[in-house]
Amino acid sequence: MGFSQDNLKGFVLALSSSAFIGASFIIKKKGLRRAAAASGARAGSYIGQLNNISFCMVSHIVIVGEVANFVAYAFAPAVLVTPLGALSIIVSAVLAHFILNEKLHQLGILGCVMCIAGSIVIVIHAPQERPITSVQEIWSMATQPAFLLYVGSVIVLVFILIFHFAPQCGHSNVLVFTGICSFMGSLSVMSVKAVGTALKLTFEGNNQLLYPETWFFVFIVATCVITQMNYLNKALDTFNTAVVSPIYYVMFTSLTILASVIMFKDWDGQNVGSIISEICGFIVVLSGTIVLHTTREFERSSSFRGSYASLSPPLSARLCNGNGEFMKHEEENLLPDEAVFFQRQEMH
């Protein structure tokens, strides 16, 4: 198995990140339900009543989860950390079953089992994180021709999507906004990994904050995350969360793995069997999430997330549009008719 100490740390961090994010949705939903019961009214009218304690708690849990995910990238390869983001939907599905009494469908259980089986395969075959000793090392990786070609292509494609396709068919084709998010997301994860590694080295006594490269990566993180969140919100405002989430997950995770394989050469020195197993594991996790999405009410689909940089929809919504937007998504999630309708659409 060759599971290194650092990979284990990254794995545990990614896992606990998913647990926090998954749990945050349950707490939020429970708070909203309690508020609804107190007011005896429909979602729309009690939104203002969700007390600040619940709200603060949820925000803190989400932040803890995102920080754990951020740190995970400093220890383990993106090929390992990114696909594990899907486990947050299992956590929220299982917790919803026990705490909110939302019956988990038989196929939903199967979806969870698949996500776990696929994640185990990914974890077993994940490559070892290469030891990095300075931010300059990351800089040289980021400026190698192959990765510059990737970055160049991404920037060109994102510009085409933003300026040509977004005005034309952004509101009719779900791939436009999610595509922009996913392309930017792959770059944010790479820069998050650079910043995370720099911080890790700094904490170990090898100060990396003196180098301009570190601050350049911080600037890239900020730019990418803001663009990504902006278009993620547009996607969520235009399309149903249950449609956006799986598409976003597959595009974001695939592109991040591609970027990581080019930049960090994750697959160099791995045998063909391991690489194929990893890809199969990823396909299985993806299939599991789709099965889970198709069979559960879509309320929990907003807990779908990929990485620190992508930020889970509610937090990103809150950061961009303020409290009202954060609530908007919650309210949307509480309409059972729409959920059932969507479920049927998928079924037939």
Add this chain to the structure above:
Amino acid sequence: MGFSQDNLKGFVLALSSSAFIGASFIIKKKGLRRAAAASGARAGSYIGQLNNISFCMVSHIVIVGEVANFVAYAFAPAVLVTPLGALSIIVSAVLAHFILNEKLHQLGILGCVMCIAGSIVIVIHAPQERPITSVQEIWSMATQPAFLLYVGSVIVLVFILIFHFAPQCGHSNVLVFTGICSFMGSLSVMSVKAVGTALKLTFEGNNQLLYPETWFFVFIVATCVITQMNYLNKALDTFNTAVVSPIYYVMFTSLTILASVIMFKDWDGQNVGSIISEICGFIVVLSGTIVLHTTREFERSSSFRGSYASLSPPLSARLCNGNGEFMKHEEENLLPDEAVFFQRQEMH
């Protein structure tokens, strides 16, 4: 990957076996449809009209498929060959989509993708077949204490199931008849493997037919297969094929893997990662088949099969109950209302 020549042969044989079995169902169904169109009547009345040419063709294809599966066991470990039996439902699902115009549901496609991904993981991590030079070697494996304990437990359990549970709840609990089939199935695969290896050695010039052990294994194959087919028919007569098939598949495959691991020590010398990957692969294939079963009409579920010894339901039905029974299953499969009803039952 360490994929040996013999494993490759076994893999190709298992694959083509699945292709033949899967295709046979499509040809049969097409023949029945043509007969139905010619008579312009409902399934019940045109059953006698399925022409003998179609019938012979189907029988031959099934026999070729079963022989390929039989030979596969002589080359590759049961841990590799048995789970690949599930691929026959993919073949029949895909062929039905293109030839019979039976629309494959989106989740059904996902089920196929999962089966393929899981099978790839299994194939990559399958252990190498140990070289066996005589039937006595297999005999000593079969008489080792651990395997004798397994055989003893299986016989006791099968007797309890047949004489205690079958009269009491055989017609109300699906696990009784399928349990008997699965336990006996694991023993038939082990003896089929012994006979297959003996034949392989004989063809290589090392005659094994002189030894009584070979004939003992032949006797065991016959006994197990007859018992197994008898109770498989009882299970299919009592319960819906779509209920029996996945349960039978998981029990039969799990017990066969267990028996093979005990008798042939398939997992000795494999690292923990490979074994866990194999188990995950098996879980994924299983999940994929359930998803496919849940979403497709159950007509093709009778194409579900495990091994040579288990024989696919129609052939076994034909062998045991004659032509009429063979047609009975086909007729049952043509009732769309029941299929839709069943599908709904699973969905909600």
